[in-house]
Amino acid sequence: MATEIDFSHIRTLSSLITDHLAEQIESGELKPGERLVQVELAKRFNVSRVAIRDALMELRRRGLSINVPKRGDIVRPVSCRTVRELFEVRRINESYAVQLACSRIDEAGFSKLRKIIKEQESCIRKKDIGGFMGKDWEFHQAIFEYCPNEQLKEFIQSLWARTRQARSVAQSDLSWGRQWAEASLSRHRELFNALEQRDCAKAAALTAQIIDSASKELEAELVKVGWDSSCEDDS
Numbered sequence: 001m002a003t004e005i006d007f008s009h010i011r012t013l014s015s016l017i018t019d020h021l022a023e024q025i026e027s028g029e030l031k032p033g034e035r036l037v038q039v040e041l042a043k044r045f046n047v048s049r050v051a052i053r054d055a056l057m058e059l060r061r062r063g064l065s066i067n068v069p070k071r072g073d074i075v076r077p078v079s080c081r082t083v084r085e086l087f088e089v090r091r092i093n094e095s096y097a098v099q100l101a102c103s104r105i106d107e108a109g110f111s112k113l114r115k116i117i118k119e120q121e122s123c124i125r126k127k128d129i130g131g132f133m134g135k136d137w138e139f140h141q142a143i144f145e146y147c148p149n150e151q152l153k154e155f156i157q158s159l160w161a162r163t164r165q166a167r168s169v170a171q172s173d174l175s176w177g178r179q180w181a182e183a184s185l186s187r188h189r190e191l192f193n194a195l196e197q198r199d200c201a202k203a204a205a206l207t208a209q210i211i212d213s214a215s216k217e218l219e220a221e222l223v224k225v226g227w228d229s230s231c232e233d234d235s
Helices: 007-027 038-045 049-061 080-102 107-125 129-144 150-167 174-196 200-225
Strands: 065-068 072-075
Touching: 007 038, 007 049, 007 150, 038 049, 049 065, 049 072, 080 129, 080 150, 080 174, 080 200, 107 129, 107 174, 129 150, 129 174, 150 200, 174 200
Parallel strands: none
Antiparallel strands: 065 072
């Protein structure tokens, strides 16, 4: 008699595990270069190695881990070069997305942006840098919602997933994290004003400047805390 196997259950498990590991990588809980061992993860999550294997494959697809010969899967190392390249791609795509969204944002969108800015101010007062980071994505996502190009929005979201890992240094160095948050908030206010004035060219230019500045600040901090790595496998 043939045995029926519910493969959808395995996919669901692997998806949940992938999301959990991705959150730990993006928050910095799982450090760059840390090994992701199938046997250990299977015991930790109390699941089969099949589910773990699928989860690790998805992590590699998302660009959050790599497979190194003789070492297996590891959390993708962070290097200034990688950050620089990711932010360059972000600058090109996000400035265009903001330009497309600028003339389409309605009052509901502006109200949402105002609310997020106030919530960011609250996060800074509470020294909640992790919370601020979440609101940072919400702010930009609220703008991208008005971009009519769905493929562009999906691509930008994948880029943010890659850069969150490096930006988690803001939570490991609280002094730098607060300075970064305050600078980011100031930039958000300036970008909001350009959008509200329907100055699409200025909004696009500001987006490019914001990303360039963030890249330089982050690269310097990666070196300071020792996260910059020259051993990344770029193949």
